[in-house]
Amino acid sequence: MKKEVMTVVKNVEIADKLYLLVLSGASYLAPGQFLQIKVPEYTLRRPFCAADYDEKNDFLSIIYKVVGGGTKAMTKFEVGQKIDVLNCLGNGFDLSKTKKPLLIGGGVGIVPLFYLAKELKKQGHEIISVLGYPCKDQCFFLEEFSKLGKVYISTDDGSLGVKGNVLDILKTEDIEYDEFFACGPPIMLKALSSWNSNGQVSLESKMGCGFGACMGCSIKTTKGYKRVCKEGPVFKIDEVIFE
Numbered sequence: 001m002k003k004e005v006m007t008v009v010k011n012v013e014i015a016d017k018l019y020l021l022v023l024s025g026a027s028y029l030a031p032g033q034f035l036q037i038k039v040p041e042y043t044l045r046r047p048f049c050a051a052d053y054d055e056k057n058d059f060l061s062i063i064y065k066v067v068g069g070g071t072k073a074m075t076k077f078e079v080g081q082k083i084d085v086l087n088c089l090g091n092g093f094d095l096s097k098t099k100k101p102l103l104i105g106g107g108v109g110i111v112p113l114f115y116l117a118k119e120l121k122k123q124g125h126e127i128i129s130v131l132g133y134p135c136k137d138q139c140f141f142l143e144e145f146s147k148l149g150k151v152y153i154s155t156d157d158g159s160l161g162v163k164g165n166v167l168d169i170l171k172t173e174d175i176e177y178d179e180f181f182a183c184g185p186p187i188m189l190k191a192l193s194s195w196n197s198n199g200q201v202s203l204e205s206k207m208g209c210g211f212g213a214c215m216g217c218s219i220k221t222t223k224g225y226k227r228v229c230k231e232g233p234v235f236k237i238d239e240v241i242f243e
Contacts, residue, residue, distance in 0.1 A: 001211050002027050002088045008081045009059060011074075016137045017066045018108070019075060020051075023083060026060035029053060031116040032092030032202055032234045035060070036210040038084035039070045045086065046070050047207050049112035049183075049233070051141075060087075063111045063140065089210055090233050093181055093200055095120065102177035103129040104166050104192065104199075106184025107138075112202050114141050116181055117148050128152075128177065130169050132184070136160040167191050182237070190242035197238040203228050 006023035014020045029035070029050055036045035052061040066072050077083065093116055095101075101120050105113045110131050117127050127149030133139045136159035145151045152169045153161030162169055166188065180199035182192055189201050205228040208214035212230030219228060220241040226232065 001086055004085050004087050006060070006083045006085050008077050008079050008083060010079065011077045013075075014063070015140045018138060018140055019064050019066070020061060021064060021074065021077065022059055022061045023085070024057065024059055026053070026058050026085075027087055028055060029060070029088045030092035031095075031119045032090070032112055034089050034112075034210075034229075034233060035062070036086040036089065036207070037062075037074070039073050042070050042073065044070075044208060045210060046074070047089075047205075047210055047229070049202065050115050051111045052115050052118065063108065065108050086210060090229055091231065093202070093234050095123065098125070098179040098181075100176055100178045101125055101127070102175060102180040102199075103127070104131075104170070104180050104182040104184070105129070106132040106166055106188040107134060109182075109184030109188070109202070109204065110141065112183050113181065114144060117145065121148050126150075128175060130154075130166045130175070132156075132166040132169075132188070133160070165191075167195060170195065186242065189237070189240075193237050193240065193242055199237045200234055201237045201240065202234050203232055203240070205229070205233070 006025045009024050010022040034049045036047050048062040051063045103113045129145050130152045132154045135157045183202035205217040208216040210229050212227050217228040218225045221239045
């Protein structure tokens with residue numbers, strides 16, 4: 001964990017209620033790790049996975065969705081503003097064994113997979129992504145993912161790609177892979193756990209402290225209770241007990 005003061009470089013809406021926030025002055029964090037942002041006038045920090053990291057400029061990017069007062073206040077962050085951040089939190093994805101990775105994302109869970117895809121590309125892997133969105137208006141990073149490799153798209157309403165969800169694509173397309181990396185809503189991850197157990201998942205959770213002290217983000221696993229912020233947010237999918 002590193003406490004850092006970062007500077008806002010960009011804060012723009014990129015899709016319906018979705019914003020791209022770029023911060024400078026960030027230390028390196030691995031794909032899958034997260035940060036917590038202090039929002040003025042709010043007690044609890046807001047946790048976000050990194051969407052991208054530019055080592056050359058020390059730029060860190062996140063994508064956030066406006067769902068409440070805290071994220072609404074973040075839309076007012078101005079270029080040049082200083083932001084109090086806890087960086088390099090949690091454990092990221094383990095890339096040591098994969099040979100043919102498959103990336104599976106749903107909604108804002110797609111965010112950490114873009115940074116992961118870039119890292120896997122650097123390591124020489126072919127990138128295949130299966131991405132599910134609510135609708136066309138909330139699609140983001142499609143062009144960026146397409147530049148890295150093959151992309152399959154689903155939308156709940158059928159406004160773009162396959163009508164349905166990522167499981168509909170996985171069950172109909174013959175995609176070769178040896179390990180998948182996924183992030184998305186709990187219902188999607190639970191369905192994935194029944195479909196295949198050879199993968200890693202990044203879990204989303206409400207957090208208090210963000211570094212393991214408060215136990216507020218504890219989940220059931222096959223090895224007892226674990227904290228999303230400390231032992232996670234990335235877990236082997238067959239370790240998580242989805243209820």
